[in-house]
Amino acid sequence: MIKLEHVVKKIKNKMILDDINFVFHEGRIYGLYGINGSGKTMILRAISGLLLPDGGEIWVDGKMLGKDIDFPESIGLIIENMEMLGQYDAKTNLEIIGKIKKVATVEDIAYILERVGLQQFDGLKVKKYSLGMKQRLNIAQAMFENPDCILLDEPFNALDDEGRRMLADLLLEEKGKGKTIIIAHHYREELEKICDEVLEVNAGAIVCGEGNF
């Protein structure tokens, strides 16, 4: 469970996060939608520990970010332009990242690459990938360690129809395993197809949602 209590963040006198109170539960998919600059990505950054709030508290599985832990202990994240190392193939890239936590096995990597449709490109260097293939690799990167909490910023970008279906299936499968999934996206319609709850973000605040308190 992820709990945000009175989270406030101001950067250069601009309110980025405005008193956010929300609880994200396990086994549910949450969608954040809003216009550009509304604060969707900032909410994901705050939950992932990259953004340190000026006020309020963020609790992940009973541990407070910034006090008990610096980053959530089990998290998968897509944020920004995640360019992997171009000189290696997808498998090697995941192996390099996997060496930090050492929780993913060779089988886990092979499984996720198959799920995102990159298994057939084994040996092809990432610098030769198309945008869509890079996005599939980013998705694999976020999920290959089987994290409890998955935060995805614009995960549908650059994906073709088949890729979108693949991602939706993958997310529903992960939801079935009891994971907390939060997706930031521009289009409400696309979120409504897979999310249990779609939240509108405006001017750094979650303006509607059942989890508001």
Add this chain to the structure above:
Amino acid sequence: MRNRLFRLALYASLIQQILFWTMKEEIPKLCFFYGVPLTRQVTYHTMMFGYWFLPIFFVVYYFSGYFSYVDGYEMAILIRYRKRSTFFWNRLCSLIRELTILVGMQLLIGIGADFASLRLLGARGGFLYDWKLDEMIVCLMNYFVVMLIIILLQNLLDMYLESTYCCNAMVNVFIIISVFVYNFHSSLRSGIFRLVNIAMHARMDVQGMEMYFCMVLIICGMIGGMRFRWKKMSLLGGKNRD
């Protein structure tokens, strides 16, 4: 991009050696390690300072934003560490490793240039003509520590200010002012101002335990300041931060 900047820093070292060759006066062996010799001619040593600082400009640009610039891939790496500080220490180690490689390459270029001047130009001096290993190791350490201080200072500023301002602060303010300060100091010819420009040979004379103790204190202070800021810094992608 970073590879290109690294190569640029090496080319600058090569150009520096060629520029040292063009000086008619006798220059000390491995001038970039040993520093610019003390003279009473302001024009001469100002020009020498310019040559000495040439690769430093590029090295400073190479290490610009080393700690504060965090892209998406690095964020994916960062969140997998249990602590923010682990990433910081890893970065510091890789900074020292890359600086060691750069200084090593400069040394090779210097020795190569010295060899060429000995063989091709028939020089009667130079590092290979009468080299002393102990002296060279001291010089190398001295040079490395001075470079480390410059880069850490720049990165410390980098974490509080915009990267562009920091590079400008280091290149245009610190380096140029330090040359003027030295010129002012030498024109006074008094012992009141014990200011020693990092580029000049005199820094070799002020070495000793106190000097190294002072340098270690400065380095520890800067690393402490950087680590403090790193713990409190929001990472918003690229150069953006709060």
